[in-house]
Amino acid sequence: MPDQPSTLREQRRAETQRTIQAHAVRLFTEHGYDATTVSDVAEAAGVSPMTVYRHFPTKEDLVLVDQNGRLVAERIIASSAAQPLVRRIGSALIDSAATLTRGGQRDDLTAGEQFLLARLRLMISTPALRAKHLDNHYALQQAIVDALGGDAADLDTAFHAHAAASACLAAMHTALVRWAEDDGRTELPDLIAKALAAAFDNDIVDTGPNA
Known part of the structure; x- marks a missing residue:
């Protein structure tokens, strides 16, 4: 072996x-x-x-290193290429958040949720971390584009993938900040879904089991 x-x-x-x-x-x-x-x-x-x-x-x-990029990329690769870009990306972000938080009850956060919440609070409150977080944002965006195949020779395809990834990540960031402000009392996947629905249309962001 x-x-x-x-x-x-x-x-x-x-x-x-x-x-x-x-x-x-x-x-x-x-x-x-x-x-x-x-x-x-x-x-x-x-x-x-x-x-x-x-x-x-x-x-x-x-503080900033995590497994989210790998989780999101895996879910995008496993999704159907026939779906709209934002649906593939949005569903992957929601599913990876569900994996990281594992659906803990809001009055009894899991150890993983407490750890993620502590990291988010540090990112929000520490200037040096906020600046470095932008680098991680770009790295996650590139991981999404690579998973979509947007790094191909077709510049228009890559541009569309980058734009969709950037918009979805902006919505997710809004949800993460709200989750930290709520002390993790609400379900993070639900907050991400709501943020995506606010940025796009409800019929575009599919959060169902067949997403």
Whole structure:
């Protein structure tokens, strides 16, 4: 089984990354982003600062790195190319949000929801993170375009894909801010669906099981 060592290494790497990020978000929340150093995070996680930088090249990445781009791309690739672009993108954003939050009850947030909520609050309240978040926004937009096949030689196709992705992500950002302001009391997938419906037409953004 030649793939097993690589798989084990990837699992250990992912676990180390999750541990480091969890400690980072906790320290940033408790003591403030600017007051917490990478060395503080490394000490709390029981690793060296070099290990932290190996997983997170910048301090901002400790908050901003997530799996959303991969989840969204997977869902777009699995969707029907016959659907309108905004329906494919919107449904993927809603489905990935449902996976990340797992539909926890609003009076009893899951650990994943609490972690996402803490990260969102840091992004909203920290100027350095707001600036870096724009880079992540462009990276997610490009991941969506690539999943749609919009990086082809046809410039018009790529342009339409970029425009649709940008518009959908703007709607999602509005929903994320509202979710953070509501302290996670409302369902994030529902908020994203409402934001998309406000930006587009209800008959364009299909949130049903066959989306």
